Amino acid sequence: MRLTLRSKSTLFQSYSTKTGSTVFALSSGHGRCGVAVIRVSGPSSSEAVKTLCGKTKLPHPRLASLQRLIDPSTSEVIDRGIVLWFPGPASFTGEDCAEFHVHGGTAVVTAILDALGSLPGLHHAAPGDFARRAFLNGKMGLTEVEGLGDLINAETEAQRRQAIRQMEGDLGNIYSDWRNRILKCLANVEAFIDFDEEENIEEDAMKIATVEVEKVSKEVEHHLADNRRGERLREGVHVAIIGAPNVGKSSLLNMLCRRPAAIVSPIAGTTRDVVETAINFTGYPVLLSDTAGLRETTDIIEKEGVKRALDRAQKADLKVLMMDATNVINTKSPHSKWSEYILDHMVCLGIPATTLQNFDQSSPNTEYMNSGQFLETKKSSSPPAQDMHPDQESVSREVLDQSGDEDPALNSVIVAINKSDLLSEKERTLLPSSKDAKCPVCILSCSTSEGLDAFTALLADQVKDLCGDPLASSPTLTQVRHRAHLKLCHQHLVRYQSHVSSQNTVLAAEALRRALRELGQITGTVSVEDVLDVIFKDFCIGK
Numbered sequence: 001m002r003l004t005l006r007s008k009s010t011l012f013q014s015y016s017t018k019t020g021s022t023v024f025a026l027s028s029g030h031g032r033c034g035v036a037v038i039r040v041s042g043p044s045s046s047e048a049v050k051t052l053c054g055k056t057k058l059p060h061p062r063l064a065s066l067q068r069l070i071d072p073s074t075s076e077v078i079d080r081g082i083v084l085w086f087p088g089p090a091s092f093t094g095e096d097c098a099e100f101h102v103h104g105g106t107a108v109v110t111a112i113l114d115a116l117g118s119l120p121g122l123h124h125a126a127p128g129d130f131a132r133r134a135f136l137n138g139k140m141g142l143t144e145v146e147g148l149g150d151l152i153n154a155e156t157e158a159q160r161r162q163a164i165r166q167m168e169g170d171l172g173n174i175y176s177d178w179r180n181r182i183l184k185c186l187a188n189v190e191a192f193i194d195f196d197e198e199e200n201i202e203e204d205a206m207k208i209a210t211v212e213v214e215k216v217s218k219e220v221e222h223h224l225a226d227n228r229r230g231e232r233l234r235e236g237v238h239v240a241i242i243g244a245p246n247v248g249k250s251s252l253l254n255m256l257c258r259r260p261a262a263i264v265s266p267i268a269g270t271t272r273d274v275v276e277t278a279i280n281f282t283g284y285p286v287l288l289s290d291t292a293g294l295r296e297t298t299d300i301i302e303k304e305g306v307k308r309a310l311d312r313a314q315k316a317d318l319k320v321l322m323m324d325a326t327n328v329i330n331t332k333s334p335h336s337k338w339s340e341y342i343l344d345h346m347v348c349l350g351i352p353a354t355t356l357q358n359f360d361q362s363s364p365n366t367e368y369m370n371s372g373q374f375l376e377t378k379k380s381s382s383p384p385a386q387d388m389h390p391d392q393e394s395v396s397r398e399v400l401d402q403s404g405d406e407d408p409a410l411n412s413v414i415v416a417i418n419k420s421d422l423l424s425e426k427e428r429t430l431l432p433s434s435k436d437a438k439c440p441v442c443i444l445s446c447s448t449s450e451g452l453d454a455f456t457a458l459l460a461d462q463v464k465d466l467c468g469d470p471l472a473s474s475p476t477l478t479q480v481r482h483r484a485h486l487k488l489c490h491q492h493l494v495r496y497q498s499h500v501s502s503q504n505t506v507l508a509a510e511a512l513r514r515a516l517r518e519l520g521q522i523t524g525t526v527s528v529e530d531v532l533d534v535i536f537k538d539f540c541i542g543k
C-alpha cells in the first residue's frame with residue numbers, strides 16, 4: 001500500500017492560493033448610518049491599506065488607528081476613519097485582511113469602494129466570499145459557516161441561540177466525532193483486508209469496528225428522529241388558521257400580528273389568497289397563515305382559494321381549526337361526542353384525510369352533515385397521503401405517543417371556538433373542553449379579546465414543543481441538507497452491517513467510505529487522505 005500523506009492545512013492552502021485575488025465589500029448594512037464597515041481580504045490588502053492611508057508603513061496589527069483616507073486618483077481626502085489591519089493567518093478569513101470604519105453616508109461609502117476597486121488585483125466580493133475564504137482556509141467548518149449565516153439571519157431569540165451554538169461548533173463537533181469514529185473503524189477494516197495474513201493485526205479488529213459502527217449508526221438514527229425541531233426553529237413553525245367562511249379567521253390573524261394584515265368583513269368568502277405573516281411568538285418564529293373559508297363554491301377564484309387553503313393546512317405544523325360558537329351550539333346533536341363532532345366538521349370542510357388517519361368512518365354524524373351548513377363529505381377528493389412531507393408521518397407518530405388522552409386523528413390541531421360573545425351564559429356551558437374534544441380547545445372572541453391570552457399561551461406552548469429549547473438538549477439538525485446526507489450516511493452504515501454479515505469485507509469498507517463521504521459533505525472536510533493518516537497513526541505502518 002502506498003501512502004501519500006498530506007495534512008489538512010496544506011490541502012486548504014492550495015485552495016486559498018488558487019483564489020489569489022483580493023476582495024472587498026461593504027460589510028455593514030446598506031443605507032445611511034453612523035458608521036459603515038468596509039472589509040478587504042486577500043494578498044493585496046496591505047497595499048490597499050497603505051494606498052488609502054497614504055503611508056508607506058502599515059498600522060500596528062489589530063490596533064485601531066485613526067487615519068485620513070485618500071482617493072489614490074485625486075489625492076483628495078475622502079473621509080477620516082478607523083483602520084484595522086489583520087495580517088493573515090490570524091484573521092477571520094485566514095488571509096491578510098483590513099477593515100475601514102468610515103462615516104456611513106452613501107457618498108463616502110461609494111468613494112471608498114471606488115478607490116478600492118481602482119487598485120490592481122482588487123475585486124468586489126461575491127455574496128459569502130469572506131465566509132467562503134474562512135472555510136477554505138480551515139478557519140471554520142461548513143456547519144459553523146452555516147451557523148454564521150443563520151446567526152446573521154436570526155430574527156428571534158431562540159433562532160439566535162440555535163445559530164450561535166452551531167457557529168461555535170457544537171453541531172459540527174457531533175458530526176466530526178462520528179466521522180472520526182467511523183474513520184477509525186475504516187482503518188481497522190482496511191488493515192484487516194490489507195494485512196490479514198502477513199501482519200500481526202489484532203484478530204478482533206473487525207469485531208471492534210462492527211460494534212462501534214453499530215453504536216454510531218444508533219446515534220445517527222436518534223439524531224435523525226428529532227421531530228425536525230431544529231429545522232422548524234430555523235425556518236419558522238407553520239401555523240395555518242382554517243375553517244368555514246366567516247368564522248373569524250382573518251380577525252384572529254390580525255389580532256395575533258397586531259396589524260390589519262388581512263381584510264375582515266361580514267361577507268362570507270372575503271379571504272381568497274393565503275395571507276402569511278411572520279411573527280415573533282415569545283422568542284420563537286412563527287409563519288402564520290390566514291386562509292380562505294372552506295366551502296363548496298362555483299366561483300373559480302374562491303375555488304382556487306379553497307384549494308390553496310387545504311394545501312396550506314396539509315403542510316402546516318399546526319392547524320388552528322376555527323369555528324363559530326353559535327354554529328357549534330346549533331349543529332351539535334346532544335348525543336354525538338365532541339371529538340366526533342370536530343372530526344365530522346373537518347371532514348365536511350374537506351380537510352385532507354391524512355389529518356384524520358384514525359377517524360372511525362363507520363359512525364359519521366349524518367344529522368350534522370345534513371344540516372346543510374357545511375359541504376358534502378369530500379374525503380375522496382382529498383390530496384393523497386404521499387403528498388405529505390416524509391417526516392410528517394413520524395411527527396404524527398411521536399405526538400401520538402405523547403398525547404395520552406388526545407385523539408391521534410386531531411394531533412397538530414387546536415380548536416378555536418370564536419364569537420363566544422354571542423352566546424348566553426347558559427349556552428357557554430354547553431361548549432366543549434379540551435378533554436371532551438380530545439384535543440386542545442380554546443373559547444375566544446376576537447371582538448372582545450376574551451380568551452385570547454389563553455389561546456396565545458397554548459399556541460406558544462405548542463410552538464415551543466415543536467422547536468425544543470435550543471440550549472437544553474444536544475444540538476439538533478438544522479438543515480434539510482444535513483438531514484439528506486445523514487440519511488444516506490445511516491443507510492451506508494446499515495449496509496456495512498449486512499456486508500459484514502455476508503463476510504464481504506471489501507464492500508463493508510466501501511460502505512464506511514461512503515458513510516464518511518456523506519458526513520464530510522456536511523462538515524466540508526471530505527478528503528480520503530484522512531483515512532491514511534489514521535492508519536499511519538494507529539498501526540505504525542512502515543516503522
Ligand SMILES: Nc1nc2c(ncn2[C@@H]2O[C@H](COP(=O)(O)OP(=O)(O)OP(=O)(O)O)[C@@H](O)[C@H]2O)c(=O)[nH]1
Binds near residue numbers: 246251269420447
Ligand atoms: N361577534 C363577533 N363577531 C366577530 C368575531 N370575530 C370576527 N367577527 C366578525 O365576523 C365577520 C367575519 O370575520 P372574518 O375575520 O372576516 O372571518 P373569516 O373567517 O376570515 O371570513 P372569510 O375570509 O370570509 O372566510 C366579521 O364581520 C367580523 O367582524 C367575534 O369574536 N365576535
Ligand SMILES: [K+]
Binds near residue numbers: 265266268269270
Ligand atoms: K368574512
Ligand SMILES: [Mg+2]
Binds near residue numbers: 263
Ligand atoms: Mg378571512
